[in-house]
Amino acid sequence: MDIIVCIKRVPETAEAALIINETDRGVKEENLTFDINESDNYALEEAVLLKEKLGGTVTLVTVGPEQSDEILRMGMAKGADAAIRLTDEKFAYSDGYAIANLLAKAIRDLKYDLILTGCMATDDGYTQVGTTLAELLGIPHATLVSEVEIEDSKVKVQRELEGGLYEALEIDLPALLTIQTGINEPRYASLLSIRKAASKEIKTLNLQSLSLKEEDVGESGSKTKIEVVNYPPVGKKAELLEGTLDEVSTKLAGIFKERGLL
Amino acid sequence: MKQVFVVVEHRRGELRDTTYETLTLGKRLGSKIGGELTAVLLGKNVEDFPRTLSSYANKVLYVEDEQLTNFNSEVYQIVLSELIKKENPTVTIMGHTAFGIDLFPALATELNFPLATDCVGLDFEDSKLYATRQMYGGKLNTKISLKESPSYLATIRQASFPAEEGTFKGEVVRVDSPLTEEIKYRKFVEYVEAAVGEVDITQADIVVAVGRGIKDKGNLPIVEELASSLGGVVACSRPIVDAGWLPKDRQVGSSGKTVKPKLYIAIGISGAFQHISGMKGAETIVAINKDPNAPIFGEADYGIVGDLFKVMPAIKGKISELKG
Numbered sequence: 001m002d003i004i005v006c007i008k009r010v011p012e013t014a015e016a017a018l019i020i021n022e023t024d025r026g027v028k029e030e031n032l033t034f035d036i037n038e039s040d041n042y043a044l045e046e047a048v049l050l051k052e053k054l055g056g057t058v059t060l061v062t063v064g065p066e067q068s069d070e071i072l073r074m075g076m077a078k079g080a081d082a083a084i085r086l087t088d089e090k091f092a093y094s095d096g097y098a099i100a101n102l103l104a105k106a107i108r109d110l111k112y113d114l115i116l117t118g119c120m121a122t123d124d125g126y127t128q129v130g131t132t133l134a135e136l137l138g139i140p141h142a143t144l145v146s147e148v149e150i151e152d153s154k155v156k157v158q159r160e161l162e163g164g165l166y167e168a169l170e171i172d173l174p175a176l177l178t179i180q181t182g183i184n185e186p187r188y189a190s191l192l193s194i195r196k197a198a199s200k201e202i203k204t205l206n207l208q209s210l211s212l213k214e215e216d217v218g219e220s221g222s223k224t225k226i227e228v229v230n231y232p233p234v235g236k237k238a239e240l241l242e243g244t245l246d247e248v249s250t251k252l253a254g255i256f257k258e259r260g261l262l
Numbered sequence: 263m264k265q266v267f268v269v270v271e272h273r274r275g276e277l278r279d280t281t282y283e284t285l286t287l288g289k290r291l292g293s294k295i296g297g298e299l300t301a302v303l304l305g306k307n308v309e310d311f312p313r314t315l316s317s318y319a320n321k322v323l324y325v326e327d328e329q330l331t332n333f334n335s336e337v338y339q340i341v342l343s344e345l346i347k348k349e350n351p352t353v354t355i356m357g358h359t360a361f362g363i364d365l366f367p368a369l370a371t372e373l374n375f376p377l378a379t380d381c382v383g384l385d386f387e388d389s390k391l392y393a394t395r396q397m398y399g400g401k402l403n404t405k406i407s408l409k410e411s412p413s414y415l416a417t418i419r420q421a422s423f424p425a426e427e428g429t430f431k432g433e434v435v436r437v438d439s440p441l442t443e444e445i446k447y448r449k450f451v452e453y454v455e456a457a458v459g460e461v462d463i464t465q466a467d468i469v470v471a472v473g474r475g476i477k478d479k480g481n482l483p484i485v486e487e488l489a490s491s492l493g494g495v496v497a498c499s500r501p502i503v504d505a506g507w508l509p510k511d512r513q514v515g516s517s518g519k520t521v522k523p524k525l526y527i528a529i530g531i532s533g534a535f536q537h538i539s540g541m542k543g544a545e546t547i548v549a550i551n552k553d554p555n556a557p558i559f560g561e562a563d564y565g566i567v568g569d570l571f572k573v574m575p576a577i578k579g580k581i582s583e584l585k586g
Binding site: 011013014015017018020027096097100119122123124125126127128129130131132134135136140141142143144156158159160161162163164165166167168169170171172181182185222223224225226227228229230231232233234236237238239240241245246248249250252253254255256257259261262 | 273332333334335336358359360361363364366367368370371372375376377378379380392393395396397398399400401402403404405406407408409411446447448449450451452453454455456468474475492500501503504505506510511513516517518519520524525532546547548549552553554555557559560561562563564565566567568572573576577579580581583584585
């Protein structure tokens with residue numbers, strides 16, 4: 001079972017304050033820490049679990065600057081065999097479609113039975129790169145996958161729908177699955193394996209080596225364009241209880257009592 | 263005549279809410295371009311759906327086929343791409359649901375049309391199509407433009423548009439299924455329900471929900487103590503279930519349960535829309551979070567910005583005092 005996993009380096013923003021940068025089309029990165037995208041980490045783990053069970057290889061692919069080597073090396077420390085980074089300053093401002101197009105170019109000539117991606121990136125939240133990639137490669141896909149079982153030339157999956165409901169599907173291999181968070185328990189890499197991965201080769205491919213033209217990539221290769229980002233309008237805003245710990249908790253308990261909740 | 267396509271979503275014999283919401287948007291877009299609204303229904307044995315939908319659109323295109331009984335994006339894609347090529351709608355929209363997410367990126371790629379996903383707004387300005395979306399879990403909004411094209415696709419976030427009363431007397435047009443052979447490379451097998459535990463959070467009057475901010479499973483007892491002092495139950499947001507700290511049936515949100523308790527306390531939950539959609543119907547919402555900019559404060563009635571692990575025991579103490 002040869003598996004390709006597409007991963008992305010994203011800022012951790014769950015608890016960070018975001019500041020819009022001078023282009024008005026993105027955020028300042030200086031104060032942010034970066035890591036592998038959450039659902040991509042589950043996709044990576046699922047690939048390594050399948051390899052441990054069935055044999056074969058795991059190859060990582062990402063699009064990004066040199067700093068993305070960090071997540072590729074961590075992925076190799078966790079069990080991936082090889083890593084490819086697609087990088088060129090011309091790739092800047094690529095939308096979900098353009099990113100999928102780059103990935104398709106790089107993956108088309110590789111040998112694979114299965115492609116895994118995360119189901120959504122926590123930064124732009126497009127939820128489209130995996131499915132677009134599958135279509136460009138001409139292979140079947142399933143999104144939001146929460147269970148994977150390989151059976152001969154098929155993969156049995158469960159997809160997460162809404163309201164605690166799932167659907168079971170059977171898909172012919174080769175196929176692409178976008179992996180939902182919670183499907184497994186992503187491992188931590190050992191110090192020894194991290195040290196070993198530090199010296200592994202990361203193959204890089206740029207515009208030229210992917211035989212792409214400038215109009216295929218970046219903003220001109222995209223079908224959508226971010227015009228502007230802004231802070232969301234403040235809607236109904238909570239009444240913030242202020243004061244010392246004793247004061248705020250007294251106020252809140254008072255509100256509970258007033259509303260007949262105690 | 264120009265037209266807007268709305269792809270109808272149904273599951274297990276029911277039209278889903280997202281269908282009516284996207285029809286509301288479809289009606290607005292239709293008026294904007296001076297065109298008609300077309301509901302596109304794919305299914306099998308859904309006899310009353312065409313009539314219901316005819317109140318919500320100028321036209322209902324209905325394709326009936328055994329292979330369309332349950333949603334299957336690969337099969338839907340074949341049928342929809344045929345319909346779109348034949349009818350040339352200006353825009354085709356659908357909910358940003360588990361079905362929409364599975365279908366639209368592949369459909370747009372096949373047709374080579376621009377796609378905007380997870381839109382909370384979609385409108386033409388002059389002749390250019392713009393979408394409003396969110397990024398970074400709702401911390402920023404973004405306006406995107408779609409490259410000029412004869413046709414566009416978009417998936418629409420659930421609950422972004424209100425369902426409206428049906429005012430149309432539309433015609434139902436049956437279209438022959440273009441499916442000539444069985445699609446074997448992707449097969450629907452069955453629906454599977456999540457396991458059910460002993461606590462039903464949808465029945466509780468008071469729900470105390472925890473999120474990522476709780477940091478460690480070992481901190482859950484502090485939350486349980488607060489919940490029991492109020493006579494409530496403990497629920498959670500997605501990351502807590504993903505980490506395996508609480509079972510799936512405690513998850514509040516679009517992929518979990520929808521709750522409407524008298525009191526909902528969100529502790530260390532930033533408030534991604536997937537979570538909000540499961541709890542915004544609560545009568546009183548209290549949010550406790552260390553980040554003053556967390557989107558949850560936009561939804562809550564009362565908020566406390568502070569250290570969860572100090573605030574929770576303090577509140578519990580005051581509740582015990584008041585209860586005597």
